[in-house]
Amino acid sequence: MFFTYFIGTAGSGKSTLTASFAEWLKDHELDVITVNLDPGVRNLPYVPDVDARDYIRVEDVMLNYDLGPNGALIASVDMMTGEIDKIKEEIADLNPEYVLVDTPGQMELFAYRSAGPLIVSALGGEGVASVYLVDPILAKNPYGYVSVLLLGISVEYRFQIPQVYVLSKVDLLEEEERQKILSWSEDFYKLAETIDKKFSGLRREMSLKIFSILNEMGRPGDLIPVSASRNEGLDDLYAMLQRIYAGGEDYLTFR
Secondary structure (H helix, E strand, O other): OEEEEEEEOOOOOHHHHHHHHHHHHHHOOOOEEEEEOOOOOOOOOOOOOEEHHHOOOHHHHHHHHOOOHHHHHHHHHHHHHHHHHHHHHHHHHHOOOEEEEEOOOOHHHHHOOOHHHHHHHHHOOOEEEEEEEEOOOHHHOHHHHHHHHHHHHHHHHHHOOOEEEEEOOHHHOOHHHHHHHHHHHHOHHHHHHHHHHHOOHHHHHHHHHHHHHHHHHOOOOOOEEOEOOOOEOHHHHHHHHHHHHHHOOOOOOOO
16 A cells, blocks of 8 residues: 655645545546544545544544643644554555545644654555645745745655655646746755845845755755646656655655
């Protein structure tokens, strides 16, 4: 089984992309299931084959432990680790080729607490990768783009699994905006030039220092533009994931 985890900031389009990519795989006669790991989500654009809410619901945690919404979300994600064997068994019973995992809407609950890496490790899989969604609204200016990129790299470092970077919801962008963001991902020095021209003072100095660090580390691979509503870029996403799965766990997205 090949596991793909969809990770991104709130509102970046994780659930919608999970739904569209699952349908795309099915249309290509591939065996796929969806897994929802968000115990607090109310509505999803797909019917999950395996659902964490069957074991833990935020509303129940709020009631049983007298917690507010934020505390209950944190507790629910942490408590999910105690149910992971049951979730894993459900997945194994279905025995698909591809498993698409929709992670909690609040990225920090999954990525930066111990529960996330524990869950990824426990579920295992023949191949494992993550898809990091870059929100196009945040990435329209160079300051936001660098910030989102830093988040993505920290997620990749946290999970230590191959990661694909996608520019999500490109249908919301004007063509000029889209090409500008993609040019930054393809040629990092264009990003540096934009920062140098657009900013001044402390913001400029800080942005250029961050750019220098990212450039020394080795930038992530080019962004894959994707629109879940138009099914755009899903073939490119599939091709990149296949290259990762074929290359094994040592495949790196950094160049």
